Amino acid sequence: xxxxxxxxxxxxxxxxxPLTVKCTYSVSGNPxxxxxxxxxxxGLQFLLxxxxxxxxxxxxxxxxxxxxxxxxxFHLKKPSALVSDSAxxxxxxxxxxxxxxxxxxxLNVKP
Amino acid sequence: xxxxxxxxxxxxTATGQRVTLRCSPRSGDLSVYWYQQSLDQGLQFLIQYYNxxxxxxxxxxxxFSAQQFPDLHSELNLSSLELGDSAxxxxxxxxxxxEGRGETQYFGPGTRLLxx
Numbered sequence: 676x677x678x679x680x681x682x683x684x685x686x687x688x689x690x691x692x693p694l695t696v697k698c699t700y701s702v703s704g705n706p707x708x709x710x711x712x713x714x715x716x717x718g719l720q721f722l723l724x725x726x727x728x729x730x731x732x733x734x735x736x737x738x739x740x741x742x743x744x745x746x747x748x749f750h751l752k753k754p755s756a757l758v759s760d761s762a763x764x765x766x767x768x769x770x771x772x773x774x775x776x777x778x779x780x781x782l783n784v785k786p
Numbered sequence: 787x788x789x790x791x792x793x794x795x796x797x798x799t800a801t802g803q804r805v806t807l808r809c810s811p812r813s814g815d816l817s818v819y820w821y822q823q824s825l826d827q828g829l830q831f832l833i834q835y836y837n838x839x840x841x842x843x844x845x846x847x848x849x850f851s852a853q854q855f856p857d858l859h860s861e862l863n864l865s866s867l868e869l870g871d872s873a874x875x876x877x878x879x880x881x882x883x884x885e886g887r888g889e890t891q892y893f894g895p896g897t898r899l900l901x902x
Contacts, residue, residue, distance in 0.1 A: 709890075718788060718876055718893035719829075765829060772842040774819070774891070776829040 677702045679768050681777035688756045696751040696780045698766030707769040708749040714762045756784045790894035798900045804865040807897045809877030817880045818860040824873035867901045
């Protein structure tokens with residue numbers, strides 16, 4: 676069965692500090708991996724995706740993610756968090772014509 | 787603004803009723819996806835259409851159905867509504883189907899359904 680896990684319901688970080696939002700996946704074959712962000716009362720917005728190639732993927736708003744095949748992880752990172760980054764973040768896997776989303780991680784960035 | 791529009795924004799109805807949610811994809815996008823987001827189940831993929839044809843099915847109940855019209859807008863029909871159907875329903879679109887390529891999806895703002 677295909678699945679995506681975001682082990683942390685919430686991540687708290689101080690503004691200016693680096694942030695990491697974790698994602699691990701379990702799929703057969705080679706997955707395509709995505710990160711989306713959801714602001715309150717808004718739809719999901721695409722941040723970045725990994726299809727193939729470099730394991731470090733750069734995306735919107737200064738975010739990047741590292742694909743680690745051996746650990747089946749795709750953690751989202753940002754070197755310096757902003758208060759405006761506070762939102763709900765979803766990791767997703769595309770496999771066999773379907774998207775599978777993680778349960779979401781709420782990121783709180785405090786001034 | 788993603789370019790994907792959904793109507794209505796909010797919908798309040800009673801158990802046993804039927805509702806229709808509407809989605810207009812981004813200009814040029816041929817593929818439409820429907821998702822349900824609820825507190826207890828998270829974000830669940832329901833169904834995907836491409837150029838009017840059903841392309842993939844997820845966790846969609848038999849009481850739910852969808853279609854994509856020639857002008858590429860899509861409707862999600864929910865019938866015999868239950869309290870547990872209360873959720874946020876998202877539509878997303880992409881240029882082509884994601885098969886084999888993981889096309890980026892662009893999400894609409896959602897329709898919030900409350901079943902009383």
